[in-house]
Amino acid sequence: MTFDFPEPTLVSVNGVELEVFEAGRENGRPVVLCHGWPEHAFSWRYQVPALAAAGYHVIVVNQRGYGRSSRPAEVTDYDIEHLSGDLVALLDHYGYGDATFVGHDWGAFVVWGLTLLHPNRVNGVVALSVPYQERGQLPWIEGMEAVLGADFYFVHFNRQPGVADAVFGENTFQFLRNLYRKNLPLAEPQPGNALINLARAETPLGDPVMSDSELAVFVSAFESTGFTGGINWYRNLDRNWHLLADVDPIIRQPALMIYGDRDTVAKAERLLQFVPNVEVVSLDCGHWIQQEMPQETTAAILRWLDRRDAA
Structure with missing residues (x-):
């Protein structure tokens, strides 16, 4: 890998093997970093050394479906109970009662869900891009389909299983190159599934988020695994809606919400x-927050950790 990124180890927890990268184990004070879709633990390459230098045990995990971690065949093996259970078991593996969890994109959704299901294992939450999602009256995919239509990628992944997976797999480099962009020009929506269109587009828009050698890490990972494991997270959204029906919906831990002002994900x-105990930071960037503005993201997280630890 480029960067001075930690070497991985495979850890057996919760019936799967997870590929884990860590730094600063001698520090204690665990901080667990959770990637989004279609990402990889490597997306936290800028934050790992800074957090370790600040005195934290940084644990970065390729969650189930990603990298060299297990990729179960059953779709339901990717619901919020399994994904949060992996993180709880990871704490048990290292002997920690609780930790601060940091999540970007889908990783943020998992961290919010983990905090609802296992509140005693989370002492703080940092979410990038994806805020807390209200449960609402309708299951999430059902609601999205009613408002955004059948071509919206969340809906398409659920209603046409396997179609997008195949397109992304056939165009792995092109899809990821076209996806990891910033400073995107305004454009009229086109018919069809926007992500499938993106995977088939020969010319990328905007500017690259990362260097060619960094992009190669992501491309190599998904050429090996395919995309189905990660997309199966989307295929459990309505199941998650039901699984979260009876939990206390209030997050009581200290939290930091980092938005990108040019992100297409809506603010809450x-x-x-x-x-109620959330601080909000907005950065002048798009969706790939910790990679687009790494220094500012890291500084925001460290300032929040310092204030929280001093409280």
Whole structure:
């Protein structure tokens, strides 16, 4: 790998093997970093050394379906109970009662769900891009289909299983090259599934988020695994809606929400109602926050950790 990224180890937890990268084990004070889709632990390459230097035990995991971690065949093996169970078992493996969890994109959704299901194992939450999602009256995919239509990628992944997986797999380099972009020009929506269109587009828009050698790490990983494991997270959204029906919906831990002002993911209008102890930071970037503005992201996380630890 490029960068001075830790060497991985395979850890057996919760019925799967997880590929884990860590730094600063001697420090204690665990901080667990959780990637999004379609990402990899390597997306935290800028944050790992800074957090370790600040005195934290940094644990970065390729979650199930990614990298060299297990990729179970059953779709339901990727629901929030399994994904959060992996993280709880990882804490048990290292002998920690609780930790601070940091998640980007889908990783943020998992960390919010982990905190709802296992509140005693989480002492703080940092979410990038994806805020706390209110449960609402309708299952999430059902609601999205009603408002955004059958071609919206969340809906398409669920209603046409295997179709997008195959397109992304046939165009892995092109898809990831076209996806990891910033400073995107405004464009009219085109018919069809936007991500399938992106995978088939010969010319990328905007500017690259990362160097060619960094992109090669992601491309190599997904050429090896394919995309189905990660997409199966989407195929459990309605199942997750049911699984979270009876939990206390309020996040009571200290939290930091980092938005990208040019991200297409909507900000939460009622975040304070569900996460009353949250601080909000907005950065002038798009969706790939910790890779687009790594120094500013790391500084925001460290400032929040310092204030929380001093409280």
